[in-house]
Amino acid sequence: MSFSLVPDKLYRRYTDITPQMMQAWGIRLLLCDLDYTLAPRSVARPDDTVLDWVNAMKAAGTEVMILSNNRSSERVELFCKDMGITYVGHAGKPAKRGYREAMAKAGVTARETAMLGDKLLTDVLGARRSGVLALMVEPLGGPVGAWNHVLHALQAPFKAMTKENYL
Numbered sequence: 516m517s518f519s520l521v522p523d524k525l526y527r528r529y530t531d532i533t534p535q536m537m538q539a540w541g542i543r544l545l546l547c548d549l550d551y552t553l554a555p556r557s558v559a560r561p562d563d564t565v566l567d568w569v570n571a572m573k574a575a576g577t578e579v580m581i582l583s584n585n586r587s588s589e590r591v592e593l594f595c596k597d598m599g600i601t602y603v604g605h606a607g608k609p610a611k612r613g614y615r616e617a618m619a620k621a622g623v624t625a626r627e628t629a630m631l632g633d634k635l636l637t638d639v640l641g642a643r644r645s646g647v648l649a650l651m652v653e654p655l656g657g658p659v660g661a662w663n664h665v666l667h668a669l670q671a672p673f674k675a676m677t678k679e680n681y682l
C-alpha cells in the first residue's frame with residue numbers, strides 16, 4: 516500500500532474542522548474540494564452552515580479556496596461567489612500544478628497549506644505529492660451511485676491506516 520494514499524487526518528464532515536485547528540497547525544490556506552466535501556453534488560448553492568464555516572475561517576485569518584476538478588466552472592463559480600472566496604478550477608488533482616497555483620495566489624508555502632477532500636485518488640494523493648496537510652472527510656450526503664459505493668469501499672483500508680481519525 517502506498518503511504519501517499521493515507522490522509523494525515525480523517526473526519527466525519529467539514530464542520531469538524533475548526534479555525535482553532537488551523538491556527539494550532541499554522542495553516543493560512545485551506546484548500547477545499549467542493550463536491551461531496553462542502554456540499555452534495557445535488558446542491559446548487561451553499562447553505563448557511565457552509566457560509567458560516569467559511570466566514571469563521573476567514574475571520575480567524577485562514578483563507579479558504581476551492582480546488583476543483585469540476586469540468587464545468589459554472590457550479591464552482593456560483594458557489595464561490597456566494598461564499599466570497601476564490602477558486603482554482605480544472606485543477607487536475609492529483610497533479611501538483613493546481614495546488615501550486617493556489618499557493619502562489621495566496622502567497623503561502625506548502626507547510627502553511629491544507630487540503631480538505633473526500634477522495635483519496637485526487638484530493639489526498641495530490642495533497643501528499645504537494646507536501647500539504649491532507650485532511651479527509653466522509654462524502655457529504657453519502658456516496659451516490661454504484662461507482663462511488665465501490666470507490667468508497669476501496670478507500671476504507673487507507674482510511675483505517677490514518678493515525679488521527681474519528682473511526
Ligand SMILES: [Mg+2]
Binds near residue numbers: 549551632633
Ligand atoms: Mg469530492
